[in-house]
Amino acid sequence: MAKVYTIHDIAIRLNISKSTVSRALRNHPDVSKETKQAVFDMAEKLNYQKNILASNLASKSTNLIGVVIPEIARQHFFAQALSGIQKVAKENGYIVMVCQSNEELQEEINQVRALVNSRVAGILISLSKETNSFGHLQEALDRNIPVVLFDRGTDQLEVSQITVDDYKGAFDITQHLIDQGYSNLAHLSGPMSLSISQKRYNGFIDALKNNGLNSAEAVVYQCDNLSLDAKEAVDRLLSMKKQPDAVFCMSDYMAIQVLKHLKDSGLKVPQDIAVAGFAGDPITELMEPQISTVEQPAFDIGVQAAKRLIMEVETEDKETLGFVNKVLPTKVISRSSTVK
């Protein structure tokens, strides 16, 4: 087993003090050029690796960023956002720890606690669908650990939030459906506990109203579970007296499944019924027909959220920094699933 060297070893060999080595390694301004070079050389020679544990303990700060997301699988969005986060973290010398809440509040609480215990410098989180209390996040804040919400936010917590314009995205794609001549729209929504479900629902409803359509009669099938039973949903839509001619799903994953079951039921998309999703998952482009969706700047959300978090972590005067509430634009991608 290879010997692990410490600043002590370097100091001894160079016949200087530990403190000087420590300073040199951190490129501290008041260490002479020569000393620094000597230290660097020796560090290189010994393959010295700083013990981050000790460093963090002594400096009472860490280079860790905790990320909590509902789930990685099945949601291209989160994977993309995560990439954005990792890029920014890396550029700034932070390491990210990723946790999944599996859409469960209790699990989210556990993960946040674990992160706080690991003394992360800050937390980036996208709330689980069950999250209706925020004590776990407040605990982090109380310990002076900044928290930034991304994508799935809440107005019950005073923290920075980077989200997407879910309302407008939903409004726009609904308008798109109407523009395409569909008039009897249905919406498969997500659990109303989720801010994004609410906003997308509102966008849908308002677009109907805006076009003089009877929003009260609009068919809305609410799925408390994000992975809905698509077959059941489709059967229900098809059994209505006034069958919808278009269905806007709150997620691409729902749309993919709905599309399948509609086709299995013998309907033609988009002739008999149009299908639209939300998220901009690349897989929508590979379906037949290609599915119209609302593109989100997933990677950019990650980037912005991470940048903001790091700023909050590194700013002494949090008071005057305040909080930011950034809403990024969405864009309708019109494809053949909604264009007759």
Next chain:
Amino acid sequence: MAKVYTIHDIAIRLNISKSTVSRALRNHPDVSKETKQAVFDMAEKLNYQKNILASNLASKSTNLIGVVIPEIARQHFFAQALSGIQKVAKENGYIVMVCQSNEELQEEINQVRALVNSRVAGILISLSKETNSFGHLQEALDRNIPVVLFDRGTDQLEVSQITVDDYKGAFDITQHLIDQGYSNLAHLSGPMSLSISQKRYNGFIDALKNNGLNSAEAVVYQCDNLSLDAKEAVDRLLSMKKQPDAVFCMSDYMAIQVLKHLKDSGLKVPQDIAVAGFAGDPITELMEPQISTVEQPAFDIGVQAAKRLIMEVETEDKETLGFVNKVLPTKVISRSSTVK
């Protein structure tokens, strides 16, 4: 900002020593029941949270497990495996740090170094497609940090490996294609630097031979890049003098894209040409036609790899523990993309 209490605070209040508090908290056998209770109560009252940094530094061990995977997005397999890893880690009191190599060796090296620097207890890794040197892993091993490979292994390193029977999976699905009456098979393989590409290729070739088919003439389109240019690949297959009647893709993601382009080219699947994938991604079931694939026990791979790693971490006598090389079974899922 809330005060963060330490064992010192508890000790003072209870008028006992820090060491006793430390022991009590860890449920050390030789602390009296009463003392323990008192300590627990006080800890609870103060909302004491152990400083893991300090704990780890003092004990020279951590409860961190580092995981390095090629990429999270686009590959359901890794997300699933990760879930398995997290489950086991959690059950055993470990926290996992996930890193992506983005299929790049340099990035993989950086991530492994960062993990070693963070003093992880062990590393779970699925090699990037570029990985052809193993110095970075050797460095970890030299520091007595166990490394366990999962899914994508190598025979150039003496470590435990948990993989899937790629060879047999490929062999079986090729046999399945032949059984269905296809005789002019093509294979879209991955980069040969990847053990899984090699094994799947070998399985394919051997199945052909085994059936008296001319394996030398078999069409193999090798994609150095895992995200192949499906259009180009399809065009090439279709422009052959002797057009293949079945194509076995080394990944589901490839299969999905190939399916799309084949259909765009006016071919009927599986009548004109059959398409099979590999991985068992749930999305294959939602395609039209549903895609036949080779199911891998993704979650279980994660579970087994994590269990083994933890065992290696916690065993003093590594010598007699040795290494394990576990190959989990695969299963052909026959669907309509390969059944006329």
Next chain:
DNA sequence: TTGAAAGCGCTAACAG
């Protein structure tokens, strides 16, 4: 520009 000394919060012998 450098060094000495104290300490981050915890664990781990060693005594008692």
Next chain:
DNA sequence: CTGTTAGCGCTTTCAA
């Protein structure tokens, strides 16, 4: 069963 004493490896005053 409990306390004392040393650290873990690094950062950070405070002096020099």
